[in-house]
Amino acid sequence: MPAVKYQKGEKVMGRWPGSNLYYEVKVLSFDSMSQLYTVIYKDGTELELKEQDIKSAAGFQARSRSRSRSRSPGRRRSRSRSPARTTRRSSSRTAAAVAAAAITDSVPSSRRETRLKDTLEVRPSPLVISTSHSYKLKPLLMCIFLLAGAYFWLLFLPAWVLFLIIQVNLEDPSLANFPPPLPPLEAFLDAQALAFVILWIAFQAMLYILPVGKLSEGMPLMSGERLKYRTNGFFAIVVSAVVVAVALHQGLDLTYIHSHFLQLAVATFLIATLLSVYLYVRSRYAPQEQLALGGNSGNVVYDFFKGHELNPRIKDFDLKFFCEMRPGLIGWCLINFAMALAEMKQQNLEAPSNSMILVNLFQLLYVVDGLWNEEAILTTMDLMHDGFGFMLAFGDLVWVPFTYTMQAYYLVRHPNPLSFPALTAIVILKLVGFYIFRKSNSEKNAFRRNPSDPKLSYLKTIPTATGKSLLVSGWWGVIRHPNYLGDLLMALAWSLPCGFSHLLPWYYMIYFIILLVHRDSRDMSECRRKYGSAWDEYCRTVRYRIIPCVY
Numbered sequence: 001m002p003a004v005k006y007q008k009g010e011k012v013m014g015r016w017p018g019s020n021l022y023y024e025v026k027v028l029s030f031d032s033m034s035q036l037y038t039v040i041y042k043d044g045t046e047l048e049l050k051e052q053d054i055k056s057a058a059g060f061q062a063r064s065r066s067r068s069r070s071r072s073p074g075r076r077r078s079r080s081r082s083p084a085r086t087t088r089r090s091s092s093r094t095a096a097a098v099a100a101a102a103i104t105d106s107v108p109s110s111r112r113e114t115r116l117k118d119t120l121e122v123r124p125s126p127l128v129i130s131t132s133h134s135y136k137l138k139p140l141l142m143c144i145f146l147l148a149g150a151y152f153w154l155l156f157l158p159a160w161v162l163f164l165i166i167q168v169n170l171e172d173p174s175l176a177n178f179p180p181p182l183p184p185l186e187a188f189l190d191a192q193a194l195a196f197v198i199l200w201i202a203f204q205a206m207l208y209i210l211p212v213g214k215l216s217e218g219m220p221l222m223s224g225e226r227l228k229y230r231t232n233g234f235f236a237i238v239v240s241a242v243v244v245a246v247a248l249h250q251g252l253d254l255t256y257i258h259s260h261f262l263q264l265a266v267a268t269f270l271i272a273t274l275l276s277v278y279l280y281v282r283s284r285y286a287p288q289e290q291l292a293l294g295g296n297s298g299n300v301v302y303d304f305f306k307g308h309e310l311n312p313r314i315k316d317f318d319l320k321f322f323c324e325m326r327p328g329l330i331g332w333c334l335i336n337f338a339m340a341l342a343e344m345k346q347q348n349l350e351a352p353s354n355s356m357i358l359v360n361l362f363q364l365l366y367v368v369d370g371l372w373n374e375e376a377i378l379t380t381m382d383l384m385h386d387g388f389g390f391m392l393a394f395g396d397l398v399w400v401p402f403t404y405t406m407q408a409y410y411l412v413r414h415p416n417p418l419s420f421p422a423l424t425a426i427v428i429l430k431l432v433g434f435y436i437f438r439k440s441n442s443e444k445n446a447f448r449r450n451p452s453d454p455k456l457s458y459l460k461t462i463p464t465a466t467g468k469s470l471l472v473s474g475w476w477g478v479i480r481h482p483n484y485l486g487d488l489l490m491a492l493a494w495s496l497p498c499g500f501s502h503l504l505p506w507y508y509m510i511y512f513i514i515l516l517v518h519r520d521s522r523d524m525s526e527c528r529r530k531y532g533s534a535w536d537e538y539c540r541t542v543r544y545r546i547i548p549c550v551y
């Protein structure tokens with residue numbers, strides 16, 4: 001049995017979860033089952049920490065002394081944030097009081113910066129957080145639930161995609177016709193479809209590595225390092241569009257995508273599964289500091305599903321960023337366009353229907369906007385916190401292109417004429433949703449990138465113990481997830497053109513409500529863990545999550 005490294009009663013430095021800050025803590029106990037130390041901070045907060053989040057006090061002080069000696073004056077500015085120094089200072093103010101007092105109010109940027117710095121200087125000892133949110137081993141039942149969940153989703157998600165594809169293409173896609181007639185087994189696999197998918201992904205990978213476009217910096221990792229990302233997504237979609245146009249001109253029949261939708265989906269699923277196996281294997285050898293918090297249960301299926309490595313890269317090629325932003329996202333627009341051509345062919349139309357045009361334009365705007373603002377993805381949850389495993393690989397490569405295109409796929413066989421007032425109302429809804437979505441995402445992204453940006457000086461903020469602040473006015477002062485509200489309004493505008501005859505084209509709307517409500521509660525617990533009572537203060541100030549005055 002391995003020896004316990006830190007003994008009961010020993011004074012050590014413990015990392016504050018989710019940050020790079022270390023505080024002096026006393027070891028209370030060690031649980032050999034969970035391999036977690038229970039430690040107590042100076043203000044009485046008890047947390048459970050892994051061994052790698054603890055350092056011996058002597059070694060830590062020696063290291064921070066030698067590091068601060070070698071720092072340049074510019075970097076020394078941030079010395080007040082060093083944990084060693086923070087622990088030497090003490091403040092009688094409670095964290096909540098500091099947070100409340102330091103909400104900055106319409107101050108000029110220079111003053112605001114000073115104020116921000118001041119709040120960093122008087123940073124209190126860690127916030128008192130309730131143990132129910134603490135960083136501790138989940139009870140056995142919870143573990144069983146999570147494991148069972150992973151098995152369930154692993155089987156359910158691919159089956160659901162197949163079901164949607166087969167069902168929506170039926171003459172009568174009513175759910176009363178469940179289960180749909182299954183095609184013979186050999187109809188699922190098609191070598192040509194597989195070749196097309198491989199070609200598409202390779203083409204996107206080639207565009208991604210071209211030395212064109214900006215190299216953007218990601219958010220600081222635990223190690224303090226900032227990864228660089230080639231954010232040339234807009235370039236990639238423009239080149240893809242030109243190549244497709246040339247291929248069409250040369251006689252390429254894009255309606256192949258409609259007639260082989262099932263085979264293309266199965267081929268992509270195989271690739272996503274192979275990729276996930278590769279990701280799982282390499283995560284077993286990845287250094288500790290490159291791992292995400294989740295996906296380390298020791299259960300193969302759960303870890304395979306959740307993903308463990310945060311930013312798996314082959315040299316500078318970032319697999320998670322590439323998969324999230326390129327083949328699936330740009331493929332989504334290609335498929336929609338192919339569906340418009342298939343609709344014209346099937347229904348003998350000279351031009352796509354108004355509904356089809358709306359769906360195509362709306363979703364194209366969404367994707368182009370995402371690619372134009374590609375840098376903003378670097379401050380989202382997936383990029384910052386989630387490991388890359390089956391869930392995201394499948395989500396990015398299969399789920400997005402083969403289920404987000406459901407409205408266009410549905411319209412090929414189920415026309416839904418739109419009156420002019422209905423069309424106008426839907427366009428207005430989409431634009432309102434888009435405005436809220438874009439403005440709120442850009443505001444948070446700009447603030448996270450440069451909190452002292454003079455253009456944001458009018459915004460009120462709450463400082464937190466991690467050194468980051470929370471916006472408490474502007475879009476993020478109205479509701480806690482304004483970007484989700486905008487996204488939901490847009491989703492509504494995508495389903496409305498399909499009418500109300502069937503439930504299936506509304507699948508995206510229903511799924512999206514569930515996804516975003518779940519993401520919101522996941523984010524709430526994560527932020528509560530990271531920011532402690534500063535987060536509570538934020539929640540008291542901004543009471544509603546997604547819909548003002550309702551939810």
Ligand SMILES: NC(=O)C1=CN([C@@H]2O[C@H](COP(=O)(O)OP(=O)(O)OC[C@H]3O[C@@H](n4cnc5c(N)ncnc54)[C@H](OP(=O)(O)O)[C@@H]3O)[C@@H](O)[C@H]2O)C=CC1
Pocket residue numbers: 379380381382437441444447448468469470471472476480481483484487515519523526527538
């Ligand atoms: N079409 C689709 O399928 C999907 C689309 N989306 C869209 O992607 C976008 C990104 O979503 P997602 O990554 O889920 O979440 P967010 O972009 O909302 O990111 C949440 C993070 O923002 C930071 N944050 C929260 N509140 C504040 C605040 N008041 N001030 C400053 N920072 C704050 C926190 O991170 P920290 O403090 O660590 O910076 C938090 O963890 C959204 O627009 C969403 O609608 C998302 C999922 C699926």
Ligand SMILES: CC(C)CCC[C@@H](C)[C@H]1CC=C2C3=C(CC[C@@]21C)[C@@]1(C)CC[C@H](O)C(C)(C)[C@@H]1CC3
Pocket residue numbers: 157324325329366367369370371377380382391392394395396399400
């Ligand atoms: C398979 C599961 C049930 C769900 C998987 C979820 C993923 C499909 C989504 C998680 C977050 C996403 C985002 C986008 C696409 C869907 C996934 C990958 C996004 C790239 C779409 C375009 C937007 O402009 C965006 C804001 C960049 C989105 C970021 C999050």
